[in-house]
Amino acid sequence: MAGEREAAALAAAIDEARLWQRHLDMARLGATPGGGVNRQAFSPADGEARRLLIRWAQELGLAASLDPIGNLFIRRPGREPQAEPVLTGSHLDSQPTGGKFDGAYGVLAGFEVLEAMQRCGMETRRPVELVVWSNEEGSRFQPACMGSVAFIGARPLAELLAARDWEGMTAGEALEAMLATLAEVPRRPLGFPVAAYLEAHIEQGPLLEAAGVPIGVVTGVQGLHRYLVEVVGEAAHAGTTPLRQRKDALKAAVSMIHALEGVMADATDTVRFTVGRFDVAPGSPNVVPSRVRFTIDLRHPEAEVLARLGGQIGPLCQAHARGCAVTVTRLSAVPPTRFHPRIVSLVRHWATALGLPHRELLSGAGHDAMHLAAVCPAGMIFVPCAGGISHNEAESARPADLAAGARVLAACLAELAAT
Amino acid sequence: MAGEREAAALAAAIDEARLWQRHLDMARLGATPGGGVNRQAFSPADGEARRLLIRWAQELGLAASLDPIGNLFIRRPGREPQAEPVLTGSHLDSQPTGGKFDGAYGVLAGFEVLEAMQRCGMETRRPVELVVWSNEEGSRFQPACMGSVAFIGARPLAELLAARDWEGMTAGEALEAMLATLAEVPRRPLGFPVAAYLEAHIEQGPLLEAAGVPIGVVTGVQGLHRYLVEVVGEAAHAGTTPLRQRKDALKAAVSMIHALEGVMADATDTVRFTVGRFDVAPGSPNVVPSRVRFTIDLRHPEAEVLARLGGQIGPLCQAHARGCAVTVTRLSAVPPTRFHPRIVSLVRHWATALGLPHRELLSGAGHDAMHLAAVCPAGMIFVPCAGGISHNEAESARPADLAAGARVLAACLAELAAT
Numbered sequence: 045m046a047g048e049r050e051a052a053a054l055a056a057a058i059d060e061a062r063l064w065q066r067h068l069d070m071a072r073l074g075a076t077p078g079g080g081v082n083r084q085a086f087s088p089a090d091g092e093a094r095r096l097l098i099r100w101a102q103e104l105g106l107a108a109s110l111d112p113i114g115n116l117f118i119r120r121p122g123r124e125p126q127a128e129p130v131l132t133g134s135h136l137d138s139q140p141t142g143g144k145f146d147g148a149y150g151v152l153a154g155f156e157v158l159e160a161m162q163r164c165g166m167e168t169r170r171p172v173e174l175v176v177w178s179n180e181e182g183s184r185f186q187p188a189c190m191g192s193v194a195f196i197g198a199r200p201l202a203e204l205l206a207a208r209d210w211e212g213m214t215a216g217e218a219l220e221a222m223l224a225t226l227a228e229v230p231r232r233p234l235g236f237p238v239a240a241y242l243e244a245h246i247e248q249g250p251l252l253e254a255a256g257v258p259i260g261v262v263t264g265v266q267g268l269h270r271y272l273v274e275v276v277g278e279a280a281h282a283g284t285t286p287l288r289q290r291k292d293a294l295k296a297a298v299s300m301i302h303a304l305e306g307v308m309a310d311a312t313d314t315v316r317f318t319v320g321r322f323d324v325a326p327g328s329p330n331v332v333p334s335r336v337r338f339t340i341d342l343r344h345p346e347a348e349v350l351a352r353l354g355g356q357i358g359p360l361c362q363a364h365a366r367g368c369a370v371t372v373t374r375l376s377a378v379p380p381t382r383f384h385p386r387i388v389s390l391v392r393h394w395a396t397a398l399g400l401p402h403r404e405l406l407s408g409a410g411h412d413a414m415h416l417a418a419v420c421p422a423g424m425i426f427v428p429c430a431g432g433i434s435h436n437e438a439e440s441a442r443p444a445d446l447a448a449g450a451r452v453l454a455a456c457l458a459e460l461a462a463t
Numbered sequence: 464m465a466g467e468r469e470a471a472a473l474a475a476a477i478d479e480a481r482l483w484q485r486h487l488d489m490a491r492l493g494a495t496p497g498g499g500v501n502r503q504a505f506s507p508a509d510g511e512a513r514r515l516l517i518r519w520a521q522e523l524g525l526a527a528s529l530d531p532i533g534n535l536f537i538r539r540p541g542r543e544p545q546a547e548p549v550l551t552g553s554h555l556d557s558q559p560t561g562g563k564f565d566g567a568y569g570v571l572a573g574f575e576v577l578e579a580m581q582r583c584g585m586e587t588r589r590p591v592e593l594v595v596w597s598n599e600e601g602s603r604f605q606p607a608c609m610g611s612v613a614f615i616g617a618r619p620l621a622e623l624l625a626a627r628d629w630e631g632m633t634a635g636e637a638l639e640a641m642l643a644t645l646a647e648v649p650r651r652p653l654g655f656p657v658a659a660y661l662e663a664h665i666e667q668g669p670l671l672e673a674a675g676v677p678i679g680v681v682t683g684v685q686g687l688h689r690y691l692v693e694v695v696g697e698a699a700h701a702g703t704t705p706l707r708q709r710k711d712a713l714k715a716a717v718s719m720i721h722a723l724e725g726v727m728a729d730a731t732d733t734v735r736f737t738v739g740r741f742d743v744a745p746g747s748p749n750v751v752p753s754r755v756r757f758t759i760d761l762r763h764p765e766a767e768v769l770a771r772l773g774g775q776i777g778p779l780c781q782a783h784a785r786g787c788a789v790t791v792t793r794l795s796a797v798p799p800t801r802f803h804p805r806i807v808s809l810v811r812h813w814a815t816a817l818g819l820p821h822r823e824l825l826s827g828a829g830h831d832a833m834h835l836a837a838v839c840p841a842g843m844i845f846v847p848c849a850g851g852i853s854h855n856e857a858e859s860a861r862p863a864d865l866a867a868g869a870r871v872l873a874a875c876l877a878e879l880a881a882t
Contacts, residue, residue, distance in 0.1 A: 283829060310706075410702065
């Protein structure tokens with residue numbers, strides 16, 4: 045078993061400047077004029093980012109492999125080749141106007157740990173593998189977290205690869221085109237037993253920055269329900285049709301959302317209730333809208349609260365239909381995730397041992413770690429990002445915070461790989 | 464002066480079947496799968512509709528011309544070439560999911576009168592001109608009634624042509640593309656003196672059908688204010704950003720519309736308050752909306768009520784801004800119109816003389832006639848449409864009612880052109 049001293053030495057070997065420089069190098073691939081990145085899943089930029097990582101791995105003498113959904117693995121062997129590996133990583137794909145750190149940080153922090161292990165000549169019992177999960181963002185192909193969903197077998201590979209982007213290309217076609225540029229990389233089958241999974245990520249929220257602490261000990265991921273509400277009324281002339289004779293889909297939708305806001309009101313400000321998409325037809329200033337379709341994104345850490353609030357959406361929308369026909373469809377329901385107590389304790393322990401201020405928090409966003417949690421002990425480490433801003437070209441983080449997170453990650457991985 | 468007998472003979476020459484067939488032929492251009500038409504202003508379908516009308520005119524030996532805003536004129540000369548012409552017509556552009564009769568009826572009824580005059584060999588003192596006004600609907604380019612507004616000089620041509628559709632194309636660019644397909648049609652300057660203007664139109668409301676009368680003697684048009692409300696908040700992650708820290712442009716807009724509904728409530732159901740367009744950016748289910756733009760269409764027969772209600776929009780939107788920046792722009796303010804007593808009397812006289820049941824009413828919708836009323840004696844004739852439904856693919860009217868309206872139009876135009 046790796047001693048505390050060996051893990052602490054590894055943490056000390058994390059090189060802040062090298063880690064920062066890798067972020068800058070990686071951000072050149074798919075760079076946007078606004079200072080962010082656009083590396084959508086299975087795009088040429090996604091392929092370039094993977095090639096850069098593979099080149100870095102080769103320079104360290106570490107082998108790469110790819111699975112059938114395009115997940116990329118960099119393996120550092122352990123003393124016992126048959127032992128289940130410890131896995132760390134995140135993703136390199138981004139939103140269309142994404143930032144330099146969302147996903148990339150977890151990959152580069154994991155890579156920094158591998159490099160530190162190499163330089164220290166550390167011997168671990170288990171192999172340590174760095175993974176780049178395919179299509180975490182889900183902005184080009186639905187669902188999000190496609191790589192980890194496929195890895196754990198939650199959905200059939202063929203179904204995932206059949207997803208189409210807005211131009212009609214399937215994920216399978218885009219993946220194949222990208223893999224053609226990575227022909228020399230060995231292939232491996234989909235999925236394998238994992239000893240533990242630990243992912244570093246920027247918080248994408250304001251809490252750590254506000255508290256002035258560099259380390260977030262992530263205890264879980266809140267649950268997420270996604271709904272589509274369709275309201276069908278009757279198009280009519282805005283000048284001639286008396287209001288009482290109308291079936292106005294927009295006014296009905298406004299009543300629904302207004303009423304839903306009342307139901308979602310929450311003194312602790314824990315409920316996340318968002319209407320992000322709201323489409324109106326025919327969408328002409330002098331025509332009473334005949335159809336509105338809007339989405340509801342509802343999140344909460346507790347499954348019971350989600351179920352209770354989600355259960356009120358249908359009846360409330362019906363109650364405010366104002367003569368329109370209403371259909372409420374639940375598109376997805378991801379239950380809250382609780383990360384494994386052993387992993388959470390380990391992160392807390394090492395943040396303390398390394399003298400890094402930390403606080404526990406729950407992830408508001410979904411991550412690959414929540415899927416891995418279904419098949420192995422899993423957890424996450426958060427670091428602050430400026431203003432909590434993410435999914436935005438302005439996304440920013442401080443080199444010292446990134447290094448602090450990588451140090452905790454290094455120590456935890458060393459300990460996980462030793463046992 | 465044309466005798467009553469000559470005008471009555473012209474009315475009798477109106478051919479119901481021919482008029483109906485022209486509606487069917489015209490409705491093929493821009494036909495929608497739902498049985499309506501989509502002929503938005505300056506679109507290829509708008510150009511095709513004009514070409515069809517020009518071909519019909521050529522078959523009758525009547526000359527066409529186009530002015531700089533694209534208004535199309537078909538001229539039947541009178542005995543005195545210098546006399547100010549009598550003008551009739553309407554528009555051929557439609558809403559995105561419009562019907563076969565809105566606008567097209569006024570054009571085709573006017574054309575039927577010209578054909579009847581040709582076939583009767585009627586000689587008039589004044590020229591009679593049929594006009595197709597450009598962009599009456601205003602669904603693609605604001606303001607509505609762009610052709611008649613330009614014709615009467617109420618707004619500078621350059622300002623009107625600078626209007627952009629939602630894809631960023633200017634009205635000028637779209638018009639130029641359409642005019643390129645009508646290169647052989649002679650051009651004329653914008654605007655000329657008009658002796659009188661009379662426009663036939665479907666009612667677009669339920670009153671005539673409910674009363675069981677074929678002819679509406681239109682005494683005026685209610686006033687119309689049009690507003691654009693822009694709400695600018697801040698994009699944020701739907702999972703991580705606490706609701707109290709958000710500047711959610713959609714929820715602010717919902718609050719505004721909800722509050723406005725309260726202010727617009729009206730026991731007599733006379734106020735017309737419509738939000739027809741509501742655009743959300745970035746429009747992603749898991750991103751808090753950063754911007755909403757919505758339109759308000761507000762109508763009432765009384766100028767004072769319009770002013771009072773319209774004046775409350777700005778303050779009420781500001782009061783419900785919820786941290787967002789709000790801009791309320793009044794796009795247009797058309798005061799209530801009273802049509803010329805001489806034209807109203809003439810329509811009443813000929814409906815009576817032709818034995819056609821009629822009633823007086825006010826137009827709920829805006830029409831080019833209300834702009835013409837500023838520069839010449841003007842009026843309108845309404846005919847019923849099924850269920851009062853308009854701006855809808857289901858819009859429908861009966862051949863006999865369309866012919867009845869055309870007969871009253873014919874007799875009135877004969878008398879106006881004689882004096």
